[in-house]
Amino acid sequence: EAGVAQSPRYKIIEKRQSVAFWCNPISGHATLYWYQQILGQGPKLLIQFQNNGVVDDSQLPKDRFSAERLKGVDSTLKIQPAKLEDSAVYLCASSIFYRDRGDGYTFGSGTRLTVV
Amino acid sequence: GNSVTQMEGPVTLSEEAFLTINCTYTATGYPSLFWYVQYPGEGLQLLLKATKADDKGSNKGFEATYRKETTSFHLEKGSVQVSDSAVYFCALILNTGGFKTIFGAGTRLFVKA
Numbered sequence A: 001e002a003g004v005a006q007s008p009r010y011k012i013i014e015k016r017q018s019v020a021f022w023c024n025p026i027s028g029h030a031t032l033y034w035y036q037q038i039l040g041q042g043p044k045l046l047i048q049f050q051n052n053g054v055v056d057d058s059q060l061p062k063d064r065f066s067a068e069r070l071k072g073v074d075s076t077l078k079i080q081p082a083k084l085e086d087s088a089v090y091l092c093a094s095s096i097f098y099r100d101r102g103d104g105y106t107f108g109s110g111t112r113l114t115v116v
Numbered sequence B: 001g002n003s004v005t006q007m008e009g010p011v012t013l014s015e016e017a018f019l020t021i022n023c024t025y026t027a028t029g030y031p032s033l034f035w036y037v038q039y040p041g042e043g044l045q046l047l048l049k050a051t052k053a054d055d056k057g058s059n060k061g062f063e064a065t066y067r068k069e070t071t072s073f074h075l076e077k078g079s080v081q082v083s084d085s086a087v088y089f090c091a092l093i094l095n096t097g098g099f100k101t102i103f104g105a106g107t108r109l110f111v112k113a
Helices: none
Strands: A005-007 A010-013 A019-024 A031-037 A044-050 A053-056 A065-068 A075-079 A088-095 A111-115 B003-006 B011-014 B019-021 B023-026 B032-038 B044-050 B056-059 B062-065 B075-077 B086-095 B099-103 B107-112
Touching: A005 A088, A010 A019, A019 A088, A019 A111, A031 A075, A044 A065, A044 A075, A044 B099, A075 A088, B003 B086, B003 B099, B011 B019, B019 B107, B023 B032, B023 B086, B032 B056, B032 B062, B044 B062
Parallel strands: A010 A111, B011 B107
Antiparallel strands: A005 A019, A019 A075, A031 A044, A031 A088, A044 A053, A065 A075, A088 A111, B003 B023, B019 B075, B032 B044, B032 B086, B044 B056, B056 B062, B062 B075, B086 B099, B086 B107
8 A cells, every 4th residue: 555645855945935745645545634743843733634625724824824635635735935933844644534533644754844 | 731741852772671751641531642653754653552541552562551540651662672763752632523633742762782
């Protein structure tokens, strides 16, 4: 079974530029998550999709972050404009069920963003 | 609020040493508790879980017991290997109308040969 694919692996941008990350979940996984992992901290949920609908985006900074999952499969997360504090690893995860209790999550390897 | 606190790392041990990584939590309600592991350059993987008080989760020689009275879920392994070098995350999941996952900050483990 192929895992959760993310690209790019690394990205360095200047502040105020824009950047986009891509995630392709495991085939058949209806639920997709984007997490932000700042160095020295645990992952923080940014947004959760069930198919192509948003379930939870309460911690997404909507003035600069946006995400979409138009066809209910792959997803993109965008930051525009980026700030220095956005430097982090952005993790994508997927699971079969919306009410998955955590043991069904599969994480991608993440995209490491550095804003200079 | 709901939170997870882990011991700060890095933890450095020699091979075959005993490992304990402390984890305590604060939660309203009755969470499920998890340990995830992140090897270098990889995503998080579920290591073990416990869904109710006094449950013991175990996997690959690692164990953790859900202690409601002390709100703890400490990770232990009797004899670590170099291949156990990774970052370990304690997490809880609460049902607050939807399932919310809260991760600890992670503890980096280095095992020397």
